[in-house]
Amino acid sequence: MASVRVEIGDGTGEIPAAVAVIRLDRPPMNAINTEVHAELLAAAQQVSADDAVRAVVLYGGEKVFAAGADVKEFAQLDYEAALKGVPRLMLSVNALAAIPKPVIAAVTGYALGGGCEVALTADFRISADTAKWGQPEILLGIIPGMGGSQRLPRLIGPAKAKDLIYTGRFVDAQEALEIGLVDAVVPAAETYSAALATAAKFTTLPALALRAAKAAIDQGLDGDLATGLKLESHLFGSLFATRDREIGLTSFVQNGPGKAVFTGVPGASGE
Template sequence: MANEFVRVEIGDGSAQAPAGVATIRLDRPPMNALNTELQEQLRAAAGQVAADPSVRAVVLFGGERVFAAGADVKEFANQDHAYMARDAARLTSALDALARIPKPVIAAVTGFALGGGCELALTADFRISADDARWGQPEILLGIIPGAGGTQRLPRLIGPARAKDLIYTGRFVGAAEALEIGLVDAIAPKAEVYPTALKMAAKFAKGPALALAAAKAAVDGGLDGDLASGLRLESHLFAALFATQDRTIGMQSFLENGPGKAVFS
């Protein structure tokens, strides 16, 4: 499948494109509606950056105007129960591929992150919002519910009561409220959203890749089960890192030069 709607741009080491940082950029004007083709191209992009050892951190970006204003309602309107009973799992797994990228992922959100667009942003580890961006899960206004992770990732992030408020009412929230409830992690002027995300990603790209992957696996995996299972997962991943070169580099640097000065390979 030709990537008509999604591009992967890997940094060349310049200030505008830091080394080790890949951008997954949506490009389906005018609103980056998440039709089937775009969903599958996101899945392919997730696989590409996950498998590329030169990519150490990832930014999700919809452009300067809009992140993603939700699913393609025209496409949904033509689908019946029998079709969606077969296709719903594919939709979920397409976005889940982004959540499973074993590297830090930052969503740079401008304009709208609504419905599937909000669910797309929820797959990231961090969300940077434009100060005039609008967020929400308005599926209830169409007589349906979020179907690509919204009912699961949103309450895990902001708590069940706040998630139910957004899901039950379908209301939009501005950047300030999104920050207050924990839906976003930082706010920036629209023109600074993408550069801010790149700067954050560049810091992660200089970190210990295997330890960052283990930290992500431990946190995300622990949230899927009970505390005892999470602690067992953490212990396993913690021990495994003692077999890595980054652990050797990090500890030797600490002993010789103090904390925070290691250069990881």
């Protein structure tokens, strides 16, 4: 039985049309093992390639997002196995981070260790008011190995990231909000619906422009300012070959801002 499911909304059920949900389902705590990594990689590749999907929600269920990596599996690794195997695990979280569409993590219960690292791949994190966050790997004699030491300081700053990583302490939802780890805190029962509603807002916006905006920000942060500005210029110019650029500018001139109805699909201007 699969531990990761992809559900795509068609507008008739709870999931809005054009929204995909990547659902972790490995009870009781959604511990992330090798098989889960492989399934997360496949899920990320699936939603990335599907033009019908315009936004994505990462979700672990009502009780827990993911309490971390499968420690029993880690305990069996020796030095050689870790050097060979752990980099492969990074493929799944990198694929989640590279989804070229808005991604919202809906976090209930625990988002610890690898679970926190999966949530860090999202563009936005909506936290249940009862959720607990943390990178407790130091308490096992190791450090984060799926991006936590890199994505966390980029998100909340190096000093706050060092506090969490050096101590391994958990933070509650309110502190997570205060330090910038999460973007919104809602009652636990509303976490999933809030994430779906947030995702739905992006489904009517120009998909190619959103893709370009995400690439400009994420890839720009990996280099210096000059390189980032060159990337922005390239991506900005490339959007002038899209039908949505023509629709957006024409609608603005004729009807004012915020009234364009975008196609959301590739297609050169005038096609």
